[in-house]
Amino acid sequence: MCGIVGYIGNSAAAPLLLEGLAKLEYRGYDSAGIALVGKPSEKIKAEKPDGCDIVSATPGAKANQGVIEIYKSKGRLSILSEKIRGGADLTANVGIGHTRWATHGKPSDENSHPHRSASGLFAVVHNGIIENYAALKAKLINEGVEFVSETDTEVIAHLLEKNYNGDFLGAARAAVSQLQGSYALGILCAEHPDEIIAVRNSSPLVVGLTDNGNVIASDIPAILAHTRRVIQLSDNEMVRLRKDSVEVYDSSGFPINKKEILVDWDVSSAERGGYDHFMIKEIMEQPQALAATISPRIGADGSIVLDGINLTAKQLAGFRRICIVACGSAYHTGVVGKYVMEKLTRLPVEVDVASEFRYRDPLIDKDTLVIIVSQSGETADTIAALREAKNRGARVLSIVNVVGSTIASESDDVLYTWAGPEISVATTKAYSTQLTMLYIIAFYIAHKLGRIDDRDLRRLLSALNRLPDMVAGILRQAPDIKRISQRYAYLEHAYFIGRNLDYAVALEASLKLKEVSYIHSEAYPAGELKHGTISLIEEGTFVVALACCDKLFEKTMSNIKEVKARGAEVMVVTTDDRRDVISEVDQIIYIPKTNDLLMPSLEVVPMQLLGYYISLARKCDIDKPRNLAKSVTVE
Numbered sequence: 001m002c003g004i005v006g007y008i009g010n011s012a013a014a015p016l017l018l019e020g021l022a023k024l025e026y027r028g029y030d031s032a033g034i035a036l037v038g039k040p041s042e043k044i045k046a047e048k049p050d051g052c053d054i055v056s057a058t059p060g061a062k063a064n065q066g067v068i069e070i071y072k073s074k075g076r077l078s079i080l081s082e083k084i085r086g087g088a089d090l091t092a093n094v095g096i097g098h099t100r101w102a103t104h105g106k107p108s109d110e111n112s113h114p115h116r117s118a119s120g121l122f123a124v125v126h127n128g129i130i131e132n133y134a135a136l137k138a139k140l141i142n143e144g145v146e147f148v149s150e151t152d153t154e155v156i157a158h159l160l161e162k163n164y165n166g167d168f169l170g171a172a173r174a175a176v177s178q179l180q181g182s183y184a185l186g187i188l189c190a191e192h193p194d195e196i197i198a199v200r201n202s203s204p205l206v207v208g209l210t211d212n213g214n215v216i217a218s219d220i221p222a223i224l225a226h227t228r229r230v231i232q233l234s235d236n237e238m239v240r241l242r243k244d245s246v247e248v249y250d251s252s253g254f255p256i257n258k259k260e261i262l263v264d265w266d267v268s269s270a271e272r273g274g275y276d277h278f279m280i281k282e283i284m285e286q287p288q289a290l291a292a293t294i295s296p297r298i299g300a301d302g303s304i305v306l307d308g309i310n311l312t313a314k315q316l317a318g319f320r321r322i323c324i325v326a327c328g329s330a331y332h333t334g335v336v337g338k339y340v341m342e343k344l345t346r347l348p349v350e351v352d353v354a355s356e357f358r359y360r361d362p363l364i365d366k367d368t369l370v371i372i373v374s375q376s377g378e379t380a381d382t383i384a385a386l387r388e389a390k391n392r393g394a395r396v397l398s399i400v401n402v403v404g405s406t407i408a409s410e411s412d413d414v415l416y417t418w419a420g421p422e423i424s425v426a427t428t429k430a431y432s433t434q435l436t437m438l439y440i441i442a443f444y445i446a447h448k449l450g451r452i453d454d455r456d457l458r459r460l461l462s463a464l465n466r467l468p469d470m471v472a473g474i475l476r477q478a479p480d481i482k483r484i485s486q487r488y489a490y491l492e493h494a495y496f497i498g499r500n501l502d503y504a505v506a507l508e509a510s511l512k513l514k515e516v517s518y519i520h521s522e523a524y525p526a527g528e529l530k531h532g533t534i535s536l537i538e539e540g541t542f543v544v545a546l547a548c549c550d551k552l553f554e555k556t557m558s559n560i561k562e563v564k565a566r567g568a569e570v571m572v573v574t575t576d577d578r579r580d581v582i583s584e585v586d587q588i589i590y591i592p593k594t595n596d597l598l599m600p601s602l603e604v605v606p607m608q609l610l611g612y613y614i615s616l617a618r619k620c621d622i623d624k625p626r627n628l629a630k631s632v633t634v635e
């Protein structure tokens with residue numbers, strides 16, 4: 001996700017903003033920028049570096065109007081810092097800064113933040129997604145506003161100007177009232193050079209109080225070097241910062257008192273938001289990641305809004321088969337996708353690992369829809385598979401988390417997951433958001449082909465919309481799962497079994513355990529065990545049975561009895577209506593019930609937690625497991 005900083009005080013702002021942004025680099029980004037507002041400068045910097053936008057006072061500006069200077073650039077923060085010599089000769093004492101993780105619009109100078117309004121009166125930085133930006137942008141264009149970027153954020157800058165009549169706070173409130181989605185904002189106004197306005201709604205934002213002015217930041221690492229005195233803003237709160245005062249307002253504009261807290265984290269703990277590892281932080285972020293990925297795709301009228309897909313109903317009807325290709329966990333989402341898509345679209349769906357697909361002379365052609373799944377968008381085998389598919393005339397639709405990545409840029413259609421940067425090598429929130437994108441594509445195609453009617457679609461989308469809250473509920477079981485996992489910290493082998501969608505999740509559950517705890521683990525179709533692998537089951541063998549597939553529950557229970565009869569210790573994950581399993585197994589993890597097709601999104605969560613906590617008990621290097629890389633860019 002993006003990073004925001006802001007400073008107002010007695011010192012030069014630019015160096016402090018760059019320092020704060022450097023502390024946010026770990027969050028992942030693709031461009032950076034700062035905006036300053038100061039008294040009218042004697043002269044505007046003559047050597048205007050490229051990618052920099054220095055807006056002198058607008059004609060007819062009031063005497064006290066400041067000058068807004070914006071310096072921004074695609075790429076690493078060091079590129080920006082070099083352009084402005086570390087901010088050495090920028091004297092303004094008020095500014096905002098931003099590191100961008102692209103969601104709308106590829107990484108570029110123009111799409112970098114801060115964005116300014118048409119006249120240069122406002123500059124704004126934003127972390128989050130404005131879900132209704134397209135409608136707002138169309139309206140503003142219709143009113144004659146010219147846009148210079150592809151971002152959703154630029155809409156905010158123009159709304160601020162449109163709603164400004166001299167009252168900075170009032171303009172901010174009026175602009176924000178029109179936004180739908182998630183946003184943390186830092187705003188400058190040329191006519192109020194002694195203030196910063198900041199807003200928080202569903203994206204984190206903190207205020208830091210120092211002896212030398214006040215700061216805002218997306219999270220605490222950016223301010224720790226200057227202060228441990230923090231005010232945590234809540235959703236729909238707005239703050240007006242001056243160098244010697246902080247005023248917080250609620251969503252109705254009434255001033256409120258906020259408690260100041262003293263942060264005792266060290267920097268590395270602060271980067272993980274207080275969690276011990278990025279993996280558990282990202283597991284816990286899944287409700288927000290799911291909501292960010294799902295909600296912009298469901299229109300107000302209950303239809304599916306697919307922003308990155310250019311397929312017409314005729315083209316969709318022309319596909320004779322679908323082929324899902326990916327690696328690792330992304331491949332495991334494809335196994336779920338196969339079951340769900342075939343069930344709903346009645347099209348044959350094949351799923352393959354990219355490293356096999358690319359060399360097996362695959363039977364695909366112009367009547368094949370190839371779906372590529374990748375978090376990084378840079379996995380070498382998956383890129384090669386994409387090119388192989390295109391060479392054979394297939395249509396390629398990709399599900400990617402990194403905007404502008406190689407896979408995204410080479411695909412015919414791209415649907416982004418908005419999980420935010422995933423730092424831990426073991427994927428969790430990206431896997432979960434990839435699942436939801438596959439569900440949405442399945443619903444979309446099935447509905448376009450008339451395989452499901454409006455009522456079915458509404459029912460499925462309603463269940464999809466409930467997933468974030470249901471996952472949040474399951475995450476509250478983390479302490480229990482941590483306690484149970486202590487028992488299995490010394491395993492040498494583990495087996496994950498299930499049928500149908502449960503088997504698809506067993507694949508991911510097994511990989512999660514083995515890649516972070518180094519325990520040998522394998523996933524097996526429960527009905528297949530008796531054809532060989534059951535010979536490995538003996539006294540004390542640990543077996544996890546996923547039994548959430550309603551129609552196959554009794555069959556899976558038979559398989560549980562099979563392994564129990566041979567001495568296995570069995571943990572079962574099942575829905576909370578299945579109270580009859582208690583006597584049959586050793587450990588039970590109950591999860592809520594939802595539409596059968598969406599159960600993978602729920603049952604994977606306790607498995608992510610199990611893998612994490614067993615690895616924690618074994619003191620493994622959880623975020624950077626041995627021999628693994630976050631993105632495998634080699635064959």
Ligand code: AGP
Nearest residue numbers: 328329374375376379425426427
């Ligand atoms: C999953 O935990 C692993 N990190 C790995 O299997 C990963 O899913 C695979 O390498 C694919 O990566 P991608 O999604 O970035 O293409």
